[in-house]
Amino acid sequence: MEAGFLENERNHQQAAAVKYDRANAVFVVLARNRELNGIRKSMRQMEDRFNRKFNYPYVFLNDEEFSEEFIALTSSLTKGQTFYGKIDESMWGYPSHINQTYAAECRKNMQDNKVIYGGSESYRHMCRFQSGFFFRHPLLETFEYYWRLEPDIEYYCDVNYDVFKVMKDNDFKYGWTISLTEYMATIPTLWETTKKFIAAHPEYMETGPESLREWITDDNFKTYNGCHFWSNFEVGSLNFLRSERYIKFFEHLDKVGGFFYERWGDAPVHSLAVALMLKKSEVHFFNDIGYKHNPLMHCPIEGYLQKSCHCNKQENFDWNNWSCATRYKKIHPEFIWNEHTFKNK
Ligand code: GDP
């Protein structure tokens, strides 16, 4: 009997050693079929640097059907599960209150003024989808955390710990690597519209000493300084994006039509919500994750973080002109990553 007990105990321990409890998390990849090569490049690096150790699943989303080739050549790059979804018109398209003739005029004006993506209709649908809908797509319904992955980016450093577990164990709701100021011609009325929301919903706002709100204004809320987290890299809480406060904020913005009459990006929209509604302690700078989306790079400059990285630290963008890391450090001086700042690395 004792031998049987020991045998069971040994089996149990072995099972515990191999079983790893992942967080309930997923990579989210919005892409077009023609971006297959760029997506493969991004996935290859994500797998080599991080995910081969954890095998988190991927959700791929597209406003058209993914091709068989796209599915075959992305699923073959990972041991994680892969899911492919089409986005329907309820999440990608014009809501009925939008005047499409006026929207077309606005695009024409912006194109004439050489605003980047100013003339693009699909870019606007993309930004609106990323602002208000991806986290409500049925394929993401059951997940708690996401990590956004875009085509043609670079990951420069080994990430040997479970990023999603760190999010959960530390109650982080948003993680970033690059921050910068927005091109104001794309968001002329975003700030006024946001201020109306703040006035209407003080109950959603984080205003105490734990607030990040000073990061987004240099003149005590008169104007927006344009600071935002670059959303092509994002690790975040889907529950935050699905919360009443975030959805109400998105709906408030969507109603005035700025996604179509201007060219509001999902990065300033997410960032305004994060800076206004989350606590400093819920936002995490992933300083240890070397990352590039053309043309900007975050490369850890601290020697102890560089061990496995192949980026050139001279190219690190953080402390340059239009980066917003300097402002962030001012209001959140303890933000620099070190191994003691979060639990369960
Ligand atoms: P940029 O990073 O702002 O220059 O814009 P991108 O072209 O990289 O687009 C941002 C993300 O949305 C990328 O993951 C693209 O693959 C995706 N994307 C952009 N436009 C479309 C579109 O019309 N359809 C689909 N399915 N994905 C898009």
Ligand code: MN
């Ligand atoms: Mn991109």
